[in-house]
Amino acid sequence: MPITIGHERLTDIVAAMMQGAKSSPEEARTIAENLVTANLMGHDSHGVGLAPRYMKHAVAGTMNPGARPSVVTDNGAYLLLDGNMGYGQTVCREAMEMAIERAKKTGVCIMGLRRTHHMGRIGAWGEMAARAGLISIHYVNTTGHRPYVSPWGGYEAKYSTNPYCTAIPATDDHPMIVLDMATSRVAQGKVRVAYYAGKKTPADALVGPDGKPTDDPTVIFEEPFGAMLSFGQHKGYGLAMICEILAAGLTGGGTAREELMSQNTICNNMLTIVMDPKGFGADIPFKSEIDQLVGHVSTAKVAVGHDKIRFPGDPERETSAERTANGIPIDDNTWAEMTEAGVEAGMDKSDFAVN
Template identity: 80%
Template sequence: MIIGHERLTDIVTRMIQGAGSDRAEAEAVAVNLVQANLMGHDSHGVGLAPRYMKHARAGTMNLGARPTVVSDNGVYLLLDGNMGYGQTVCREATEMAIARAKEKGAAIVGLRRTHHMGRIGAWGEMCARAGLISIHYVNTTGHRPYVAPWGGYEARYSTNPYCTAIPATDKNPMIVLDMATSRVAQGKVRVAYYAGKKTPSDALIGPDGVPTDDPKVIFEEPYGAMLSFGQHKGYGLAMICEILAAGITGGGTARDELMDQETICNNMLMIVIDPAGFGADIPFRDEIDRLVEHVSSSKPAQGFDKVRFPGDPERETTAERTANGIWIDDNTWGEMRRAGLEVGMSEADFAG
């Protein structure tokens, strides 16, 4: 179905409230999920709401939790998310990181034991809007692994996102690279599975070790696995995310005993930098503008209308979906409807 973002936000807010959150927390979660849909990242959108609700009702995440300080040492700040909603915990942690970077010129912030952080680009964008550069490394535990290491075909870890965000200039919008280290995000495989579509031919491997484009190998036994982007390169970056997000923060890497707890646990290392730190005489913003102009002047290849920078596709999709609505596949909508009815919502709430 096609649904407007404002109605969708209201529906998801009520769903999350029904699972026990107060209005403010529920709305923060809903706004974050719907924004992901608006930007074209349906993998991190409202299809996650039923899973969140299941964890909230089962007690495998903590409603109303806020980050607490584990250690504080100059530019270093280590926080524990206390398994609260990533949408609220990450916002508060990012606000703390921004304040510290503005005071000290940089901030190195570890955030461990947080329920699903959502689209990591949201936290990078917060930093960029504050005029700061940010780099994010993330790992995931709490559920069975999905991604196989390079050279293997049994899953051992998760999709381990990486993100860097660069502030806007007077001529160009912010640049945001936000990506899974797997060939596609796990949620995109879920979207394909629910929509009855295939995945890219180099994204998955079956339980027999043979590449496949059938997403059911991730959701139906016998399980296969997802593959890294760029072969050994994506695998290498995924291991860096494990070490920096979870090893250095004490959050826990993808060990067997942490991977089957019926929840989603994210750990993140966030490095926030004031671009003026090396001196005001460095023409950082002008250099960005010159780079964008030079790279964008390349003639578009067959099948492309122009060269885009990281963040451009999301801005274009947001404009289109804000105007025309967000498409939700029938299986995802049905799952949301069932979850909503379980917490007291009505059939009319989900009527097309």
């Protein structure tokens, strides 16, 4: 049976774990809040279950606690940063603050951020821009560990789940729109959650080592390995390759290739475009068009199995409200792994006791 725990206590626990793995109190709190927020929004794949893996990388020296982004090149609207393998939760926040400031001055900022440890839920960085009244588009790739996703037409893993995100500011009548998705059928972390919970994955999400479709998540975590599949067949695969080229090829961070896949870490590269929606002219009714679009699409007849039409970002808001009120569920295997990692870092087992 999964446990259920309040988000505030969970944040305190994870912050203590990260402090035990060489992070300052401020950095540990930032990481914990980011991970717990992902759980609150229903994205357990990018939540606190990642903390033990983060801690192992910090202790092993394959990421750098306390690292900050450094400027590689600064050329008008173009800004290239190196994350120096620091935590994505802190490095991305600082990088987005720089990009937002630049976009407000110039109307647009094209920001490359390379060599950063796991960036977490990419939607968090899009939401930063949207709260500032700006549009942001993000392309991300991943190296540092063995690949998980096979190309369309194959069944051998060659690259990772390569997220894409676009965030659009709220209007007076509607909340911000945030599309944040992996280019694989499901995120790798969701397969991990299913594996730990003893559940199956969607039937079209994985392929076994024999090249046949499977719903068994063990093929991603136990040898002989299978692979994850792209969403939308060739379409998701095509977008994943675009993410590789723009996030890593353009920034110099390194695309998916053999020598970058066995470093016992998570290395993300990201290309971000931040723009002011007023850039084309104040006479364009941008927010009004959003409101009219939402109003029109929302009138669609609701299909069996659904209760209403939702827009990107709505499920996360609904789940966050429910979990804030009632607590966050965490499966026993994930909690046991977190407890073990915390105790190894100097915490007491009683710190993880749940009534």
